[in-house]
Amino acid sequence: xxxxxxxxxxxxxxxxxxxxxxxxxxxxxxxxxxxxxxxxxxxxxxxxxxxxxxxxxxxxxxxxxxxxxxxxxxxxxxxxxxxxxxxxxxxxxxxxxxxxxxxxxxxxxxxxxxxxxxxxxxxxxxxxxxxxxxxxxxxxxxxxxxxxxxxxxxxxxxxxxxxxxxxxxxxxxxxxxxxxxxxxxxxxxxxxxxxxxx
Amino acid sequence: xxxxxxxxxxxxxxxxxxxxxxxxxxxxxxxxxxxxxxxxxxxxxxxxxxxxxxxxxxxxxxxxxxxxxxxxxxxxxxxxxxxxxxxxxxxxxxxxxxxxxxxxxxxxxxxxxxxxxxxxxxxxxxxxxxxxxxxxxxxxxxxxxxxxxxxxxxxxxxxxxxxxxxxxxxxxxxxxxxxxxxxxxxxxxxxxxxxxxxxxxxxxxxxxxxxxxxxxxxxxxxxxxxxxxxxxxxxxxxxxxxxxx
Numbered sequence: 002x003x004x005x006x007x008x009x010x011x012x013x014x015x016x017x018x019x020x021x022x023x024x025x026x027x028x029x030x031x032x033x034x035x036x037x038x039x040x041x042x043x044x045x046x047x048x049x050x051x052x053x054x055x056x057x058x059x060x061x062x063x064x065x066x067x068x069x070x071x072x073x074x075x076x077x078x079x080x081x082x083x084x085x086x087x088x089x090x091x092x093x094x095x096x097x098x099x100x101x102x103x104x105x106x107x108x109x110x111x112x113x114x115x116x117x118x119x120x121x122x123x124x125x126x127x128x129x130x131x132x133x134x135x136x137x138x139x140x141x142x143x144x145x146x147x148x149x150x151x152x153x154x155x156x157x158x159x160x161x162x163x164x165x166x167x168x169x170x171x172x173x174x175x176x177x178x179x180x181x182x183x184x185x186x187x188x189x190x191x192x193x194x195x196x197x198x199x
Numbered sequence: 200x201x202x203x204x205x206x207x208x209x210x211x212x213x214x215x216x217x218x219x220x221x222x223x224x225x226x227x228x229x230x231x232x233x234x235x236x237x238x239x240x241x242x243x244x245x246x247x248x249x250x251x252x253x254x255x256x257x258x259x260x261x262x263x264x265x266x267x268x269x270x271x272x273x274x275x276x277x278x279x280x281x282x283x284x285x286x287x288x289x290x291x292x293x294x295x296x297x298x299x300x301x302x303x304x305x306x307x308x309x310x311x312x313x314x315x316x317x318x319x320x321x322x323x324x325x326x327x328x329x330x331x332x333x334x335x336x337x338x339x340x341x342x343x344x345x346x347x348x349x350x351x352x353x354x355x356x357x358x359x360x361x362x363x364x365x366x367x368x369x370x371x372x373x374x375x376x377x378x379x380x381x382x383x384x385x386x387x388x389x390x391x392x393x394x395x396x397x398x399x400x401x402x403x404x405x406x407x408x409x410x411x412x413x414x415x416x417x418x419x420x421x422x423x424x425x426x427x428x429x430x431x432x433x434x435x436x437x438x439x440x441x442x443x444x
Contacts, residue, residue: 066276073294074331074388077208077211077441078389088275120389
């Protein structure tokens with residue numbers, strides 16, 4: 002017996018492609034029920050943090066904590082060293098001393114795409130991290146002969162830019178694709194092995 | 200005692216110890232216990248819990264205050280403790296190290312809390328391990344029977360099924376506990392794989408131990424039982440999958 006899914010597509014697409022799906026069942030609810038945290042299932046309760054107006058410091062704390070909690074979902078696939086360095090960067094990126102008024106906080110959907118890209122490309126090289134004006138996570142890898150940068154959008158989409166130096170020539174390329182097709186889009190450039198090896 | 204296996208990419212997303220009390224602890228004691236463990240868990244948030252009964256016919260709602268819980272966490276958000284009016288919870292999210300490390304935290308945290316609480320009647324002891332198995336797809340299909348020994352089985356006229364959710368409860372011996380197993384499909388985390396939940400909750404409500412030494416002895420036995428159950432529910436193909444780093 003099989004469970005049928007399309008290759009790595011977002012959930013909405015999985016639902017569309019799953020055969021024999023009884024129309025009267027809410028599969029999203031089934032999955033949500035399955036993946037509740039243990040700390041959420043003890044009571045049928047409404048739980049909210051106290052205090053409604055949060056300081057910038059508090060919002061930054063929440064952002065750092067959210068990123069770390071999300072990372073824990075894939076932590077079994079990361080080396081301790083990579084995880085520690087990633088968390089140091091997250092702490093620095095969302096530090097009150099580095100924060101400018103009007104800066105956008107991290108978009109949760111963008112960070113999810115980033116984590117999935119780490120796994121899809123088996124990335125072991127630590128990137129430099131930044132944040133776009135829209136709150137999307139930016140990553141840049143400096144390579145011996147060039148660099149690659151990515152902006153992680155919601156819904157598994159990635160905007161990428163590659164530049165490589167060959168002698169006196171500099172070649173550049175850019176594109177946008179999904180996480181699962183990122184390795185195809187970047188295959189023509191000598192970057193995948195480098196960021197995978199670390 | 201069966202041999203314990205340690206996996207390099209353990210699929211445990213969360214391990215939780217929960218003690219439930221017969222009587223509520225007041226907020227002052229919760230805050231005092233929270234301070235005791237603050238060095239290990241520097242981040243603190245507070246949560247107000249309420250239950251709501253909504254009567255749609257009368258268009259009325261009735262709220263019951265369940266009190267304030269304090270949640271503390273380590274800097275990396277991996278180690279968590281929640282002290283509530285009627286429960287005490289120690290949790291570890293991935294990466295899970297090993298039972299000795301987790302039990303060490305439980306032991307230290309409970310001893311600290313007990314200094315504040317004094318004697319509290321424990322109604323329930325629960326040890327829960329939430330595993331997520333990221334199974335590979337072949338031609339957009341997952342043959343989950345190759346990886347799991349607990350799954351939904353349908354007649355041959357349904358060769359392909361969609362996401363499912365199952366729950367079963369059973370009584371076990373050594374120690375005498377109730378075990379609740381939840382399994383099913385969860386949101387895929389790893390591109391190209393399908394994620395299955397394997398959630399094992401071992402709990403004791405009948406004659407729950409009240410002395411700390413008895414409690415710790417029970418927890419050791421529950422951990423062994425949990426491992427036995429986990430190993431019985433997976434196949435060698437899964438073992439190869441989670442032991443590769």
